[in-house]
Amino acid sequence: MSRPEALFPLFADLETLDGVGAKSAKAFEGLAVSRPKDLLYLLPYSGIDRSLRAGIRDYVLPTTVTIAVEVLRHQPGRTRSAPTVVHCRDDEGAALELVFFHARGDYLQRILPEGVRRVISGKAEATDFAIRIVHPDHVLAPEEAGSLPGWEPVYPLTAGITQKTVQKAMVSALARLPDLAEWIDPGLMAREGWPAWSAAITQAHRPTSTQDLAAEDPARARLAYDELFAHQLTLSLARARMRRGRGMQSRGDGGLRARLLAGFPYRPTAAQQRAVTEIAADMAAPLRMNRLLQGDVGAGKTLVALMALAVAVEAGGQGVLMAPTEILARQHYEGLADLAGQAGIRMELLTGRDRGSDRVAKLAALAAGEIQILVGTHAVFQKDVVFHNLRLAVIDEQHRFGVAQRMELGAKGEAADVLVMTATPIPRSLALASYGDMDVSVLDEKPPGRKPVRTVLVTTSRIDEVVAHLAQAVAAGRQAYWVCPLVEESELVDLASAEERFAHLRAALGEGRVGLVHGQMPPAAKDAAMARFVAGETGVLVATTVIEVGVNVPNASIMVIERAETFGLAQLHQLRGRVGRGAAESTCLMMYQPPLSESGERRLKTLRDTEDGFRIAEEDLAMRGAGDLIGTAQSGLPRFRVADLERQSALMAVAQSDARKLLHDDPTLDSPRGKAARHLLWLLDQDRAIRLLTVG
Known part of the structure; x- marks a missing residue:
């Protein structure tokens, strides 16, 4: 799809603008500005009364x-x-x-x-x-x-760029504004009182007071909506393309699922039943499934995944369950293999540690279709791993695949359905930003028998009391995790503090009673330490945050988090979720070093007051912002220039339904509004969407 002619002046070189030479054009790159259109989205952040x-x-x-x-x-x-x-x-x-x-x-x-x-x-x-x-x-x-000007806008700067340079270039960029057809739904424009695009850009660069700089200002709100709408159009196009992909209709007779249910330790919750029904309906449809299963700590995602994999097997195909780490892949396998075996399903584990004849035999059985469910790490993506008839890929999504990797995964099976699981409750606005190309199932209730975890805050000065209580609990047959502080983002320093605590606890509780796991250990040693803890041979497991995700030891009922104020809310919530999985009353002790910062105090009190992961996630978003919450570097979370995900989350939901409706009515964007939306995709660098339309 070639760039519309009306936009040519905005895609010219920066040096065609007044006051910009080769040197300042290079300097502008520090502000992510390389074309006149980028400059138009560099909005003033304050102003001077002149x-x-x-x-x-x-x-x-x-x-x-x-x-x-x-x-x-x-x-x-x-x-x-x-x-x-x-x-x-x-x-x-x-x-x-x-x-x-x-x-x-x-x-x-x-x-x-x-x-x-x-x-x-x-x-x-x-x-x-x-x-x-x-x-x-x-x-x-x-x-x-x-x-x-009575009120002069103040722009962000970078080395080699002055306010005068930006202001002069901006006047010349604004003079090139084309008159573009409207891509926003007319009803929405009228309801919100938003100006047309070129008027919004002009107003945003000519504020007359501080109010004009606020996110709620109509001109800025409209430009923010444009970004969210373009992003959701891209995700919706990706979703439409994924669904257009030749889907397999995997319809099971329910026999294996009935046998699995008979072996479950409890009756599934209404939320689990609803999720299984949604997934089975997607798998039976001719379109390809692309669904996110989102659940709080301990909501029972793994059992939903097993039921979904059983549908693939009932339909005569295979399923794969991928975990981000070997510890988790092994744990999934150990937790599910007996249930699968009782139901007559052959399940195997494949990790990077399978070598030689073992590996060859597993790969041969997989290619022949004898292995019905494969559990593994992303090693299952290697070239020599060939499925006989892969119908469902389940990704346990702690490592947060971006949209691109999800598409790559779909390519492994001819048209395998994809189910992504995440244990991190994500506020709705972020879920839409990261997973807007997917349909979402939410597990919002806990299975019966999961007891609430008592959360207690104690200062580090009371460590001797904590160790004494721990000694009594271990003597009575209980097990505990002791998570060491994040000293800094350095494994080595974290490690030193973990080893020091390990030596201290061994001296207090006895040699064989304490184990240690950390990120620097060889995988075999890490697994052995975990295995001893799972078997109950060690009473206390000292760990860095390696144990944050998914580890399941029902007998462990005490979680001590040292220097809890150094952790993020979501991380603390995940750590606390490691206990409360068995019959015993569970406790989470958060040790902190006073005085606490205001945000540290707010984090710890939030955790003490609620176990609802979705409430905790909303609070986390309010405190830290979107980028930090999902770890922008690896999240695939879009970076918006105008839109603010924390404050404008409601706009994201409107943008999603609007984008989906537009594509439903006009899948190729050839109507007048569709053609206008193509201009927007070009303006906001949504190249992926443009490519999807071209290959569409």
């Missing part, structure tokens, strides 16, 4: 002032490094000094001739001796004063 006042006494200094003055005399510096001072008087008779360093005398005489009136604007400060303005921003003849 309205003219009668005299300096009208201001509270230090501040930016704009006043008319009479130039009295020039006082050159006595040495080369000393400044030139120009003495002036305002219309009310107050004296002030204009100070210039390294300025040529003839230049100053030209712009500030003695005995003449000038309008000066710049930052004024009161010293012990005088009121001074060092290097005024503007020096104008009274008749030119009208050219000064």
